[in-house]
Amino acid sequence: MxxxxxxxxxxxxxxxxxxxxxxxxxxxxxxxxxxxxxxxxxxxxxxxxxxxxxxxxxxxxxxxxxxxxxxxxxxxxxxxxxxxxxxxxxxxxxxxxxxxxxxxxxxxxxxxxxxxxxxxxxxxxxxxxxxxxxxxxxxxxxxxxxxxxxxxxxxxxxxxxxxxxxxxxxxxxxxxxxxxxxxxxxxxxxxxxGHHNNRSPRTIKSLRLDPAELEIHNxxxxxxxxxxxxxEVRFEAYREVDAELLFCAFGSTARIVKNSVDDLHQKGYRAGLIRPQTLWPFPALAFRSLPKSCRSVICVEMNCGQMLDDVKLAVEGRVPVHFYGRCGGMIPEPEELTARALDILSGDSQ
Amino acid sequence: MTGRRGIPHIAVDSCKGCALCVSVCPESVLTIDDARVNLKGYYPVSVEAVENCIACLSCALICPDVVFTIERVVDQQGG
Amino acid sequence: MSVIFSKTSGLTETATHYCPGCTHGIAHRLVAEVLEELGLLGETIGCASVGCSILSYNYLNVDMIECSHGRAPAVATGIKRTVPEKTVFTYQGDGDLASIGTAEIVHAAHRGENITVIFVNNAIYGMTGGQMAPTTLAGQKTTTAPEGRQPEFSGLPLKMSEMLAQVPSASYVERVSLHHPKYIRKAKKAVLRAFTCQMEHRGFSLVELLSTCPTGWGLDPIDSLEWLEANMIPYYPLGVFRAPEEV
The missing domain is CATH 3.40.50.970 (Thiamin diphosphate (ThDP)-binding fold, Pyr/PP domains)
Structure with missing residues (x-):
């Protein structure tokens, strides 16, 4: 289907x-x-x-x-x-x-x-x-x-x-x-x-001209x-427990990242993935208590870095946050992600 | 005059003093009363010559603020 | 002695915020009276649109929903398609219906939505401060046409009723005026026909009510009625532009 x-x-x-x-x-x-x-x-x-x-x-x-x-x-x-x-x-x-x-x-x-x-x-x-x-x-x-x-x-x-x-x-x-x-x-x-003549009329509205009333509503x-x-925060954590490098990706990108995580493990590197299942509310708590092993985070998206803002806010500067993105309809290959991860893990992150 | 006669009742504090009713009344029953101010702060309409009212409803029809209630009086000689 | 005219229970006790002499109050009353007379007050859902009439839900004794500018016919479509047994209407001004909401009104008519549209045309944007509308007459001064509308620059005013009457699935379209008691009686009949049309599942019905905006026009209320008669009716002729048989 x-x-x-x-x-x-x-x-x-x-x-x-x-x-x-x-x-x-x-x-x-x-x-x-x-x-x-x-x-x-x-x-x-x-x-x-x-x-x-x-x-x-x-x-x-x-x-x-x-x-x-x-x-x-x-x-x-x-x-x-x-x-x-x-x-x-x-x-x-x-x-x-x-x-x-x-x-x-x-x-x-x-x-x-x-x-x-x-x-x-x-x-x-x-x-x-x-x-x-x-x-x-x-x-x-x-x-x-x-x-x-x-x-x-x-x-x-x-x-x-x-x-x-x-x-x-x-x-x-x-x-x-x-x-x-x-x-x-x-x-x-x-x-x-319809009020069926047995209750007062209902109104669905957003206009509140009185600032105090609008503030209360907001x-x-x-x-x-x-x-x-x-x-309602939801996320999937994959091989994150002892991860040195933690990926963050959502949706179809996360599927590709998983392949790369497995590939890195086969090569002897400890990588993991946090996959937000709710973009809002963003699973910041997944990054508040990063595993001790975690030295850096990389956000991967099919855009030029949007969720990256939320990841940085959640990591709060505890470790460097990197980004890898493809855009315009281009889809990243696991090999690209693995290569980028290896760069970061070898300290050549610039 | 015999025939159709009426009495306009005015919800004075609902009136905004626009005078549309005065302008359409064919019998000059109504006037704007500039000797008083209603709760809204307007000079309200008032009945000046109730005996002239022919219960035509013109005032009630044109009033945007529904200030009028009109009673119809059936004259002894008329219908 | 008997009471031959009193305030309809279709209106609430809340005083309107409309300027003195504004004919919105008359249009509200006609809708309220018709719904009361048809026994529909408890069975009706109204759609308020952006403009002076946005607060109409405070004045009409029916369930109502506030709609974004121009979107009321789409919202009414969603409601009617969910509860087709209810009476659904929109109450829209000319800035709303004839400008920002042209797509929604045309396509509600195009689908033959079984809703009633109360279209108040006062040839100006009232609430926002008297700007030019698509219905503003040639030469008419507004805050955004300070020298008066120039047709060679802004085009000629849109005749919405004539336009909508051409839509194949439209059912009933009539233009009436609120400038005189005699015409207000006719306007009420038109509103009654429009809601009856909906009750009889005949599809899209619209009544355009020519109205005044004394504040926006810079005229006193009585002169506004005269201005409407002298200027609007010649350009916006009154009458039935589309009617199903036997309505």
């Missing part, structure tokens, strides 16, 4: 009832699959006139109680940011998939991780955070997709699935957890249902983000 299709099928099993899409490569298999399959599962697929419209349809549907999602690729995500800021401000649970490609601008259609900033730093206006789940395998893609809806409901927040062109287009066997039934969103005190959001940061 193709990665994008695995995400789409997992969404149906995760209880997705509404999908709003707009064509953009390399995510097209998601809307195409859901256009075929979601109606059969009793859901709704609707093609929007733009990514801007799609994210606003998502906003309306989720505000009316739908388990709704949208997907896009990098430039499309950029267009959606206005709506994502609105979703964060109004605390609407929903899922947004980004199958990343190279940028900036239209960039290219080959795999990249050039949206780390976009997926962790907003892009939309204002103080807000979005849970960003970053799978590295198709199995994990499917599991995270199912979990994303639960997290969205639990915290009343949009949730990102951060995939890339490589994960989206590759084939791998996936075992789906089909036991999750299609739960309807239970009545909540904020869902727009601080309440920050409290929520703090709770998420404490409870």
């Amino acid at each position: 193709k990665g994008n299709e695995a995400l789409a099928l997992a969404a149906i099993h995760g209880g997705c009832t509404h999908f709003f899409g707009y064509p953009i490569t390399p995510q097209n298999e998601i809307p195409e699959f859901l256009a075929r399959e979601l109606p059969k599962a009793g859901g709704l697929f609707l093609q929007a006139e733009s990514e801007i419209a799609a994210v606003n349809m998502l906003y309306g549907a989720a505000a009316a109680g739908a388990r709704a999602m949208i997907s896009s690729s990098s430039p499309g995500l950029a267009l959606m940011q206005e709506g994502i800021s609105m979703l964060a401000a109004t605390e609407i649970p929903c899922v947004i998939v980004n199958v990343m490609r190279g940028g900036p601008g239209l960039g290219g259609i080959q795999p990249a991780q050039s949206d780390y900033f976009q997926m962790t730093r907003g892009g939309g206006n204002g103080d807000y955070r979005i849970i960003s789940l970053a799978p590295a395998t198709l199995q994990e893609s499917a599991e995270m997709m199912q979990e994303a809806f639960a997290l969205a409901q639990k915290y009343r927040t949009p949730v990102f699935i951060v995939s890339d062109g490589m994960l989206g287009q590759m084939m791998e066997p996936v075992e789906l957890n089909k036991s999750r039934s299609k739960e309807r969103v239970a009545e909540q005190p904020w869902i727009l249902t 601080l309440r959001l920050q409290e929520k983000y703090k709770r998420i940061s404490q409870a």
Whole structure:
């Protein structure tokens, strides 16, 4: 099964009832699959006139109680940011998939991780955070997709699935957890249902013209983000216990790094990997207590160094943090990573 | 005059004194009362000649602030 | 004696923030009265749009959602496609609908979304301080067209109702005016027809209400009504531009 299709099928099993899409490569298999399959599962697929419209349809549907999602690729995500800021401000649970490609601008259609900033730093206006789940395998893609809806409901927040062109287009066997039934969103005190003349009208809004009121709202959001940061950090640690050199990589890049880590071990070097599964909240704690053996960290990304900022913030200068990146749709080979690691391990890091 | 007659009631403190009602009243029933100021700080509309009111609802229809409640009075001789 | 006019329960007790004489209040009342008369207040979800009407959720006694500038028709689409049994409407100004939101309004009509659009056209951006809108008349002075709109520089004003009536899946499009009680009665009938259209699953309905902006126009409220009649109606003719049969 193709990665994008695995995400789409997992969404149906995760209880997705509404999908709003707009064509953009390399995510097209998601809307195409859901256009075929979601109606059969009793859901709704609707093609929007733009990514801007799609994210606003998502906003309306989720505000009316739908388990709704949208997907896009990098430039499309950029267009959606206005709506994502609105979703964060109004605390609407929903899922947004980004199958990343190279940028900036239209960039290219080959795999990249050039949206780390976009997926962790907003892009939309204002103080807000979005849970960003970053799978590295198709199995994990499917599991995270199912979990994303639960997290969205639990915290009343949009949730990102951060995939890339490589994960989206590759084939791998996936075992789906089909036991999750299609739960309807239970009545909540904020869902727009019409007031049926038995309660006061509900308003979903973000505008707060009184600065004191807006500050209170923002601080309440920050409290929520703090709770998420404490409870939902996820990462995989691989051969890190006695690592001298610790890699940090996410998504499809982490798969390549694993090969390099194994290769280095075969050559007699102790390398390990920290793979953030949540880009936000970033697993800083994995770097706060570095193994004593660790002499340096190298961040590997398919971009020019974005997660690198978070790694440096987490390492807090305890050891040098290096970077290796390929971009524009170029994919690093394990051999390149091993060579770079050997340079660092031999002290020739400049 | 016989026939249709009405009494406009005014929620004085809802009035913003725009005078649209005064301008559309065909019988000069209403006036802006510049002898007093309402809670909003405007000179509110007031009824000057209730006996002229023909319950046409023009004031109520044009009022953006829904200050009017209109009662209809059925005259003895009229309908 | 009997009460023949009183405030509809479709409006809340909150006083509007609109300037004295602004016809937004009339448009709100018409929507509220129609929803009350159709027994829909408890079954309706409204979409407030950016502009003076952003706070309409404080005044209308229905569930409402605030939308980003121009996006209300897309948000309404998401709502209606989730709860098709509810009545869904957008309340949009001309800066919102005719400028930043042209894509969303055209495509809501294009899909034949079964929603109702209340389009308040006062030929100017009100809330932001009286800037030129796509609907600003030729020669009309605004804060961003200090010498008046120059058609050879900024084009001629957009006629949204005429445009949207050409969209094949649009169902009902009418332009009315709020400058005089006689016209306000007609406007209410149009709003009623638009919501009835939605109740009967006939698809996209839109009522354009010509409105005043005394503050933005720099005129007193009464002169504004006269200005509307003298200047807007000749350019924006009133009437039904599109109607399904038997509505």
